[in-house]
Amino acid sequence: MKDYPFELAKVLPVNQDTKVERGRPITCREWDSYPSIFLLSTDPECWNNKSILDVGSGDKWDDPSRTFPGAKVCAIDPEFGEKGRIKWNTAHETVPGIVQNIPYGDESFDHVVSSHAVTQHVSPKDMSVGVLEMLRVAKVSGDVRLVPCIPKDLSGIDGMLMEAGFMIDLSQTGSDGPMAIINAGPDIQDPATKAVVLNKIRTSMGLAEKVS
Numbered sequence: 001m002k003d004y005p006f007e008l009a010k011v012l013p014v015n016q017d018t019k020v021e022r023g024r025p026i027t028c029r030e031w032d033s034y035p036s037i038f039l040l041s042t043d044p045e046c047w048n049n050k051s052i053l054d055v056g057s058g059d060k061w062d063d064p065s066r067t068f069p070g071a072k073v074c075a076i077d078p079e080f081g082e083k084g085r086i087k088w089n090t091a092h093e094t095v096p097g098i099v100q101n102i103p104y105g106d107e108s109f110d111h112v113v114s115s116h117a118v119t120q121h122v123s124p125k126d127m128s129v130g131v132l133e134m135l136r137v138a139k140v141s142g143d144v145r146l147v148p149c150i151p152k153d154l155s156g157i158d159g160m161l162m163e164a165g166f167m168i169d170l171s172q173t174g175s176d177g178p179m180a181i182i183n184a185g186p187d188i189q190d191p192a193t194k195a196v197v198l199n200k201i202r203t204s205m206g207l208a209e210k211v212s
């Protein structure tokens, strides 16, 4: 258990949507809301040895182990760290980072999720780069989940992804609005193929190839 500047009992339930810190609004959602935001399994049995990366996670003040027992839950946000405005996040691992250059290797997570961050806080071009990064660190058997996401949000990258063999499901809506679920289709059966097709898309966008 990490050291907190307060007793968790005093701040739970953490269900206020917006906390104002140094004049800037930051959202603050409890991990318990993640299954309904991202339509993830509520079966505690299914999470053992699974992994989740939350991109642009913001503050989190409750323990992800309650919601995802046995899973490793990691978070990146540019605002983590000494100079960032986010001081406390209860993910099992918190790393300062941006979606455009995720500080994890290929095939690291079963689910790579982002709520109200990647589709709302980065430019369209950076969001396309970010989606490629989220797919890179997601396992070939895993997926990327973006909330809220409407077809227009993916218009800079959806054609290239589908041509390369990824599948994009925009039909589902969770508690925080419409979601995109992106995963490898049947033509992308192994990590090596996934890495090659993602690098082809990067090259066509004028980006350097990524080597994990």
Ligand SMILES: C[S@@+](CC[C@H](N)C(=O)[O-])C[C@H]1O[C@@H](n2cnc3c(N)ncnc32)[C@H](O)[C@@H]1O
Binding pocket: 026, 027, 028, 029, 055, 056, 057, 058, 059, 076, 077, 078, 079, 097, 098, 099, 100, 114, 115, 116, 117, 118, 121, 122
């Ligand atoms: C509105 S908050 C959402 C926080 C949390 N995901 C939620 O739904 O409560 C947006 C977050 O995106 C983060 N962010 C901004 N630019 C980012 C980037 N390029 N990559 C990753 N996260 C970013 C911000 O620091 C902020 O914590």
